[in-house]
Amino acid sequence: MSEEVKSPNYWKSLGELAKNEEYQKFVEREFPENATELNDQVSRRSFLRVMGASIALAGFAACRRPVQKIMPYSDMPEEVTPGKPLYYASAMPFQDALTGIVVENHEGRPGKIEGNHLHPASSGNTSIFGQASILNMYDPDRSRYVRKDGERSSVSAFTKFCSNHFSDTEQNVAFISEANSSPTFNKLREEALSQFPNAQWVTYEPFGEDNALEGANIAFDQRLRTFNQFDQANVIVAFDDDFLNPAADKNSVENTRRFTEGRDIESPEDGMSRFYAIESTFSLTGSNADNRLRLKSGDIGLFIYALAAELSNSVSGLSAFSGVSNRFSDHEWIPVLAEELLENRGESVLTVGRDHQPELHATVAAINTALGNTGQSVTYHEVPHFSDQNDQEAFVNLVEELNNGTIDTVVLVGTNPAFTAPADLNFADALSQAGQVIHLSDYYDETSKLANWHLNRAHFLEAWGDGSSYTGTPSIIQPQIEPLYSGISEIEFLDTILTGQQSDGYELVQQTWQAYYSSDFQSEWKQALHDGIAGNETFPVVSVSISNDFNTAAADFASNASPSEGLELVIRADSTVFDGRYANNGWLQELPKPMTKITWDNVALMSKKTADELGIKAAGLGESEVEVLSVTVDGTTIEIPAWVQPGHADDSITVTVGYGREGFGRVANKMGVDTYPLRTTNNMHFADGISVEKTGKMYEIACTQDHNTMEGRSLLRYATLQEYRENPDFSTYESSYDAEMPGVAYAEETTGDSDPLSIFDAIDEQEYPEEEPQWGMTIDLNACTGCGVCTMACNAENNIPVIGKREVSRGREMHWIRNDRYFDGDVNDPKALHQPVPCMHCELAPCEQVCPVAATTHSDDGMNQMTYNRCIGTRYCANNCPYKVRRFNFFNYTKEFLTSGDDPEIVQMAMNPEVTVRFRGVMEKCTYCVQRVNRAKIQRSIATNGQSKKPVDGSVETACQQACPADAIYFGDLTDPDSQVVQTKRNNRNYLLLEEVNTRPRTSYLAQIRNPNPKLA
Structure with a gap:
C-alpha cells in the first residue's frame, strides 16, 4: 500500500478497540469457541420453535414429495415450461404505500420477490421487508381458519x-x-x-405519519404528504430522520436510490451532495452522514429553532423565529449550516423524523419554503385517502x-x-x-x-x-x-x-x-x-404558501420550548421486526441490525458515558451476556438488557418495540422484551425524567459484530472528497491490469523487498476456454448504505437456513454475505462505515489448495464453486480463507424437520428449486448465484444457435445486486471490455481486499468517499 493511503484504526466493538489479552485469545481461535459440537441438550421442541417456516424451508423441499397424490397435465398450458419460472408484476403494500414488485413463479408457486424496474417506488429494487415477505406467506404459524x-x-x-x-x-x-x-x-x-x-x-x-401531516397543516393549512427528492439536493440536513431505514420510512427504497444518485462519483472532478445528520440514536441513515452531531431527541426542537433564528437574518418568511435564543444559539454548527443552506437555496433538503411533534415539522417546512426548496427539492402532495x-x-x-x-x-x-x-x-x-x-x-x-x-x-x-x-x-x-x-x-x-x-x-x-x-x-x-403500473398520474403536487396564522403559532412554540432535562427515553420501531408485525419471520429475526449487529433481541441503547454513569459494563469481545436494567416511565417498569452503542447521544436511552410476544408464533414467542407498556398517549415516542436502575441480572445476547474479525487489517478504505481530489489513487495497492483477462487485477510482480507475499508461486494458473465468460463483481462502498437487503436477498435466493439465537451466539450464522460495520475514531463520537463481504472468488483460492477431497474447485467461467456431495466437513477451507466467508452447516436441518410433523405440503413451496439444499457437515458460501448465470448462458446459447455462451452485459444479475436499492453492486463478464463491471474495475477507487496476499480476488471494491464540511471536521 502506498504511503499516502491512510490506515485509520477501524474497530467493530469496544472489546476490539481495547485490544487486551482477551481480544488476542479471541482472534487467535481457528473457529469460534464451542463451534465444533453442542455442549448442551437442545430439544426438538425448542429447536423447531425458533426455526418456524424458515428452517423448514431449508431442508425439506428437495427430498420429499407432497403427501397428496398429484396428476400430470393432460393438456400442458401454453405458457408453462417445466423448470422454467414465470414472472408476474404485482405490488407489495407496507402501511399505505405500495412498492412495485416482480414475483418469480415456479409452476404455480411464488418464490423470489424482486423490484419492478418500471415502478418509480422500486426501480427494480426492494427492502428487507420486501425480500422477507415471501416467508410470511409460507409461515406455518399463520392463522389457518375462522x-x-x-x-x-x-x-x-x-x-x-x-x-x-x-x-x-x-x-x-x-x-x-x-x-x-x-x-x-x-x-x-x-x-x-x-x-x-x-x-x-x-x-x-x-x-404513522400523523405528526408530519399535522405539521403541514400548521404551516400550510392543509394535511399534505412531504416528499423529499434527495437527488435534487446539494445539501441534506436530517433531524433525527432515519429515512434510509424501511422501518422508519415507508418510502425508503426510493429514498435510498435518490440519496445515492446525488452522491455518485466516478472521478475526482465530480461533485457530490453533503449530508448532515443531527440525531440521538446512531441510525442507519446517520452512519452515512458526512457530518454527524449527537444530540438528545428532546433537544432537536431547540436546535431547529436556533437554526431558523439564524436564517431569519437572511431570508424572509422566518420572522417568527427572529430573536429566539436558546442553549444552541451559539452552537458551532448553527452558522455553518446556515451558510451552507443559504449558498444552496432551492437545492437543499431539511427533514425531521416522523416521531417528532407537528410543530417541528411545521418549522422545517417553513425553512424549506423560505430557502426556495419547496417545489424544487421538496414537494407536497394531496393524498386522496387521507x-x-x-x-x-x-x-x-x-x-x-x-x-x-x-x-x-x-x-x-x-x-x-x-x-x-x-x-x-x-x-x-x-x-x-x-x-x-x-x-x-x-x-x-x-x-x-x-x-x-x-x-x-x-x-x-x-x-x-x-x-x-x-x-x-x-x-x-x-x-x-x-x-x-x-x-x-x-x-x-x-x-x-x-x-x-x-x-x-x-x-x-x-x-x-x-x-x-x-x-x-x-x-x-x-x-x-x-x-405493474395502473396509470401515469401521481398524487397532485400542491403549490403551498405559509399560512397567515403560522408566524403567531411559531413565535409561541419556539419561545416556549424547554430543554430536555435528565435521562430521556426514545421509543422507535425496530429495524427488522418493525412494530411487531414481522416478529415471527425468522429471516428478519436473524438479520443483524445494521448498527448493533444484534439478532433475535431488542436492547436499551446508550452511550459509553451514560453507561459509565449508570455503572453499566459494556460487553467484552466474544462475551454474550450483558447487564439487565429496569427502566421506569410514569410508574411503569420494564426490564431490558443494556447495550453500549458508540456514537449514541449522552443522557439518552433508546429502545425498540415489537418483541416480547407470547402465544403468537414459535419464532417470536418470548423473544426479546415488550416495550410497548412504556408508550402512553403523552409519551408515544419520547419521555423525559425516566428512572433507570441495574437489576443485577444478566442476559444472553446473540451479536455478530465480533464474528469473523479481520485482526486490524485494512479492508475498508475511504477518503474525504478533498483528499480524493488531491490523491486520486489513494486506495490502490501497486497493481497492474491483465490484458489477457480484463478485470482481474492482481499484485504486480516486482523484485526486491516489495515482492507481494504469496503461497502460490509453485501453482500453475488455470487456463480458461475462450468461449466461456469470466465473472467478476465490484461493490461500490460509496453507494452502500449498510441496509442488509443483500443478505436478505441471498437468503431467499439460496435456501439459506435460519439457525436460532443460541447458534448465532456461538458464531454459526449461515449468511453467505455478511455486512461488516466498522467504527473509526473516538469511542464516544466515531464515524461508521459499512462493507458487504461475500466470497471473493479468488483466482488463486487458498481454500482450493487445502481441500483433501476437491470439494471446492474452479469452474470454466472462473467461479470458486462447491461440490456439496464431496465435502466431508474438514473445514480446512474455512481455516485457510483469509476473508472469513465460508459457513459450516453444523446440523441436519432436513432430518430435524422431517420428523417434526409440520406441514410439508405448505412449507416446501417456498424453496428455490434451482439451488441445492445442503445437509449437515458441508461448507457453504456465495456462488455468484451460479443458477442465474447458467440460466443466462443457456438462453444466450439458444438465441445464438450455440455460437456464444457469453450473456449480454446486464442480462445476469445476482440476487444481492438485483435487490440493492443503492445499486451498489456490479456483476458481469470480465472478458467484455465494455461491461459495467470492467469499467468499475478501471476506476481509480477500485481496490482488492488483502491484495498483498496475492489471492487475486474477482470481487473488488470502490473505496468510499465522504464529503464533510472542513469547518466541522
Missing part, C-alpha cells in the same frame, strides 16, 4: 352472521384499520360510513367511547391495538365493553384472542387488491397462488360485512378500475397487470 369465540368456524358461518347482525344499520359501529391506499378499500370505507350513519372509521398505525381528522386523537376518542359502552360493534381490519396501543388506554379492557368484536388478521394474535369473530387474512401474494405508491403511482396487486389457508382479503372482508354475501376480490377490484378505464377496459386492464 374462529367464533375461540372455536373453529367458517367463512360461510361468518357470512350468515353478517347478514343478520349488520341488518341493523342504526347500530354504533367502529371500524379500526391499518393505513391503506387502495381505492377499492377506500370506496368500501365510504360505503360503510354511508350504510351505517352512526359509524366511525379510525386509522391506527403505531408508527381524512381530515388526526388519527391519533380519533383513536383516543374512540377508546373513550368504548369505555363508556356506547359502541355496539367493533370491526378491526388488520391492526393489532391490543399489543400496540398506548398502554394508558388499556385497550383490551375498553374492547371488552363492545357488544361484538370482529377481527381480520394474519395471525391469531393479541387482539384476535379478545374478538368474538377472528378471520384469517390472505397474504398480499394470495389476493387481489390495488393501491398507490408513496407519491401516488397506482398499481394492481394480483395474486400468485390460491390462499393457502382459505384466507380472505381486506376488501372481501369489508364487502361481506356490507352485503352479507361472500365476496370475490377480483370482481371488486375490476369494478373499481372499470370506472377508471372507460375507453378500452380489457386492453388497459391487461396492460396494467403486465406492467
Whole structure:
C-alpha cells in the first residue's frame, strides 16, 4: 500500500478497540469457541420453535414429495415450461404505500420477490421487508381458519352472521384499520360510513405519519404528504430522520436510490451532495452522514429553532423565529449550516423524523419554503385517502367511547391495538365493553384472542387488491397462488360485512378500475397487470404558501420550548421486526441490525458515558451476556438488557418495540422484551425524567459484530472528497491490469523487498476456454448504505437456513454475505462505515489448495464453486480463507424437520428449486448465484444457435445486486471490455481486499468517499 493511503484504526466493538489479552485469545481461535459440537441438550421442541417456516424451508423441499397424490397435465398450458419460472408484476403494500414488485413463479408457486424496474417506488429494487415477505406467506404459524369465540368456524358461518347482525344499520359501529391506499378499500370505507350513519372509521398505525401531516397543516393549512427528492439536493440536513431505514420510512427504497444518485462519483472532478445528520440514536441513515452531531431527541426542537433564528437574518418568511435564543444559539454548527443552506437555496433538503411533534415539522417546512426548496427539492402532495381528522386523537376518542359502552360493534381490519396501543388506554379492557368484536388478521394474535369473530387474512401474494405508491403511482396487486389457508382479503372482508354475501376480490377490484378505464377496459386492464403500473398520474403536487396564522403559532412554540432535562427515553420501531408485525419471520429475526449487529433481541441503547454513569459494563469481545436494567416511565417498569452503542447521544436511552410476544408464533414467542407498556398517549415516542436502575441480572445476547474479525487489517478504505481530489489513487495497492483477462487485477510482480507475499508461486494458473465468460463483481462502498437487503436477498435466493439465537451466539450464522460495520475514531463520537463481504472468488483460492477431497474447485467461467456431495466437513477451507466467508452447516436441518410433523405440503413451496439444499457437515458460501448465470448462458446459447455462451452485459444479475436499492453492486463478464463491471474495475477507487496476499480476488471494491464540511471536521 502506498504511503499516502491512510490506515485509520477501524474497530467493530469496544472489546476490539481495547485490544487486551482477551481480544488476542479471541482472534487467535481457528473457529469460534464451542463451534465444533453442542455442549448442551437442545430439544426438538425448542429447536423447531425458533426455526418456524424458515428452517423448514431449508431442508425439506428437495427430498420429499407432497403427501397428496398429484396428476400430470393432460393438456400442458401454453405458457408453462417445466423448470422454467414465470414472472408476474404485482405490488407489495407496507402501511399505505405500495412498492412495485416482480414475483418469480415456479409452476404455480411464488418464490423470489424482486423490484419492478418500471415502478418509480422500486426501480427494480426492494427492502428487507420486501425480500422477507415471501416467508410470511409460507409461515406455518399463520392463522389457518375462522374462529367464533375461540372455536373453529367458517367463512360461510361468518357470512350468515353478517347478514343478520349488520341488518341493523342504526347500530354504533367502529371500524379500526391499518393505513391503506387502495381505492377499492377506500370506496368500501365510504360505503360503510354511508350504510351505517352512526359509524366511525379510525386509522391506527403505531408508527404513522400523523405528526408530519399535522405539521403541514400548521404551516400550510392543509394535511399534505412531504416528499423529499434527495437527488435534487446539494445539501441534506436530517433531524433525527432515519429515512434510509424501511422501518422508519415507508418510502425508503426510493429514498435510498435518490440519496445515492446525488452522491455518485466516478472521478475526482465530480461533485457530490453533503449530508448532515443531527440525531440521538446512531441510525442507519446517520452512519452515512458526512457530518454527524449527537444530540438528545428532546433537544432537536431547540436546535431547529436556533437554526431558523439564524436564517431569519437572511431570508424572509422566518420572522417568527427572529430573536429566539436558546442553549444552541451559539452552537458551532448553527452558522455553518446556515451558510451552507443559504449558498444552496432551492437545492437543499431539511427533514425531521416522523416521531417528532407537528410543530417541528411545521418549522422545517417553513425553512424549506423560505430557502426556495419547496417545489424544487421538496414537494407536497394531496393524498386522496387521507381524512381530515388526526388519527391519533380519533383513536383516543374512540377508546373513550368504548369505555363508556356506547359502541355496539367493533370491526378491526388488520391492526393489532391490543399489543400496540398506548398502554394508558388499556385497550383490551375498553374492547371488552363492545357488544361484538370482529377481527381480520394474519395471525391469531393479541387482539384476535379478545374478538368474538377472528378471520384469517390472505397474504398480499394470495389476493387481489390495488393501491398507490408513496407519491401516488397506482398499481394492481394480483395474486400468485390460491390462499393457502382459505384466507380472505381486506376488501372481501369489508364487502361481506356490507352485503352479507361472500365476496370475490377480483370482481371488486375490476369494478373499481372499470370506472377508471372507460375507453378500452380489457386492453388497459391487461396492460396494467403486465406492467405493474395502473396509470401515469401521481398524487397532485400542491403549490403551498405559509399560512397567515403560522408566524403567531411559531413565535409561541419556539419561545416556549424547554430543554430536555435528565435521562430521556426514545421509543422507535425496530429495524427488522418493525412494530411487531414481522416478529415471527425468522429471516428478519436473524438479520443483524445494521448498527448493533444484534439478532433475535431488542436492547436499551446508550452511550459509553451514560453507561459509565449508570455503572453499566459494556460487553467484552466474544462475551454474550450483558447487564439487565429496569427502566421506569410514569410508574411503569420494564426490564431490558443494556447495550453500549458508540456514537449514541449522552443522557439518552433508546429502545425498540415489537418483541416480547407470547402465544403468537414459535419464532417470536418470548423473544426479546415488550416495550410497548412504556408508550402512553403523552409519551408515544419520547419521555423525559425516566428512572433507570441495574437489576443485577444478566442476559444472553446473540451479536455478530465480533464474528469473523479481520485482526486490524485494512479492508475498508475511504477518503474525504478533498483528499480524493488531491490523491486520486489513494486506495490502490501497486497493481497492474491483465490484458489477457480484463478485470482481474492482481499484485504486480516486482523484485526486491516489495515482492507481494504469496503461497502460490509453485501453482500453475488455470487456463480458461475462450468461449466461456469470466465473472467478476465490484461493490461500490460509496453507494452502500449498510441496509442488509443483500443478505436478505441471498437468503431467499439460496435456501439459506435460519439457525436460532443460541447458534448465532456461538458464531454459526449461515449468511453467505455478511455486512461488516466498522467504527473509526473516538469511542464516544466515531464515524461508521459499512462493507458487504461475500466470497471473493479468488483466482488463486487458498481454500482450493487445502481441500483433501476437491470439494471446492474452479469452474470454466472462473467461479470458486462447491461440490456439496464431496465435502466431508474438514473445514480446512474455512481455516485457510483469509476473508472469513465460508459457513459450516453444523446440523441436519432436513432430518430435524422431517420428523417434526409440520406441514410439508405448505412449507416446501417456498424453496428455490434451482439451488441445492445442503445437509449437515458441508461448507457453504456465495456462488455468484451460479443458477442465474447458467440460466443466462443457456438462453444466450439458444438465441445464438450455440455460437456464444457469453450473456449480454446486464442480462445476469445476482440476487444481492438485483435487490440493492443503492445499486451498489456490479456483476458481469470480465472478458467484455465494455461491461459495467470492467469499467468499475478501471476506476481509480477500485481496490482488492488483502491484495498483498496475492489471492487475486474477482470481487473488488470502490473505496468510499465522504464529503464533510472542513469547518466541522
